[in-house]
Amino acid sequence: MADPSDVAPGVLVFTSRTMATTSTVVHDGTRALLVDPAWHAEELQAIADVLADRGLQVELGWATHAHHDHLLWHPRFGSAPRWATPSAAATARVQLAEVRAALEPTLPAGLRDLAGQVQAFDGARLPWSGPVAEVVVHQAHSPGHGALWLPEAQVLLAGDMLSDTEIPLCAETGVAAYASGLERLEPYVHQAQVLVPGHGAPARAGTADSPAARLAADRAYLEALAAGGGQDDPRLRGAPAWLVAEHEANSASR
Numbered sequence: 001m002a003d004p005s006d007v008a009p010g011v012l013v014f015t016s017r018t019m020a021t022t023s024t025v026v027h028d029g030t031r032a033l034l035v036d037p038a039w040h041a042e043e044l045q046a047i048a049d050v051l052a053d054r055g056l057q058v059e060l061g062w063a064t065h066a067h068h069d070h071l072l073w074h075p076r077f078g079s080a081p082r083w084a085t086p087s088a089a090a091t092a093r094v095q096l097a098e099v100r101a102a103l104e105p106t107l108p109a110g111l112r113d114l115a116g117q118v119q120a121f122d123g124a125r126l127p128w129s130g131p132v133a134e135v136v137v138h139q140a141h142s143p144g145h146g147a148l149w150l151p152e153a154q155v156l157l158a159g160d161m162l163s164d165t166e167i168p169l170c171a172e173t174g175v176a177a178y179a180s181g182l183e184r185l186e187p188y189v190h191q192a193q194v195l196v197p198g199h200g201a202p203a204r205a206g207t208a209d210s211p212a213a214r215l216a217a218d219r220a221y222l223e224a225l226a227a228g229g230g231q232d233d234p235r236l237r238g239a240p241a242w243l244v245a246e247h248e249a250n251s252a253s254r
Helices: 041-053 086-094 096-102 175-191 211-226 241-253
Strands: 005-008 011-015 022-027 031-035 057-062 082-084 134-138 145-150 155-159 194-197
Touching: 005 194, 011 041, 011 194, 022 041, 022 194, 031 041, 082 086, 086 096, 134 175, 145 175, 155 175, 175 211, 194 211
Parallel strands: 031 057, 057 082, 155 194
Antiparallel strands: 005 011, 011 022, 022 031, 134 145, 145 155
C-alpha cells in the first residue's frame, strides 16, 4: 500500500496494491468515518497505524456495497457500528459465505470472520458527530449501492463507479440500472472538487481527468455497449483478463 493521500481537508485516501482498491477516512481531527477499508492484512494494519498516529478514533464504518472487497474490517478499528444501505446489508447477509470464501486467498481466518458484518441504515445522512456525509443510493453495479457525498469538502466517495481503471461493471444489476445510477450521481459529480472511486485514482475538478470527464467516459462506454461495441474503451487496452470478461458479461446482459 502506498502512503495515504490527503485529497481534501478531512479526507484521507489509501490505495491497495490489489486492483487499486481505495479505503477512505473522513475525519475532523479526532473522530473518523471509515469507508470500505481494504484489502490485505498488512494494509488494514497500515490503516490502523495511520489512524493511531493521527489520533483518530473510528466512530462509524460504511460499506458502499456488498462485494467482498468492500466489507472488510480489522480489530484495531474498534467496535464502531458498521453500516450499509438496507439492500446492501441484506445482500451481505445472504452472501456471507461467498464473501468470506472470496477472501480466503488473501486474508487469515480471523479477519475473514469480521468481513460482511454490516447492519442496515436507511437514512439520508449518516448520524455521526463528524463532517456531514449524505447517502446517495442507487442500483448500479450492486443492489443498494450507497455512495457518500461530503458537502463541506465537496468530495464524492463514489464506490465502484466512475473509475479511471475499470469500465462500468453492469452485469449484476443490468445496463439500464447502471445508466440510472449515473443519473443519480450526476448532480454530485458536477459539484465535486474531488471524486474518489472504489478502484483507481481520485479525480479532481479542473483537470483533464475530472469528475465530469469520468462521468462522460462511463456514459460513452454504455452508449457504445448498446450499439454492440465498447471493446475500444481505453480502460480495456491491455486490461487484465477479468476485466475483459466483465465487458463480455456486460455485452451479454444488455
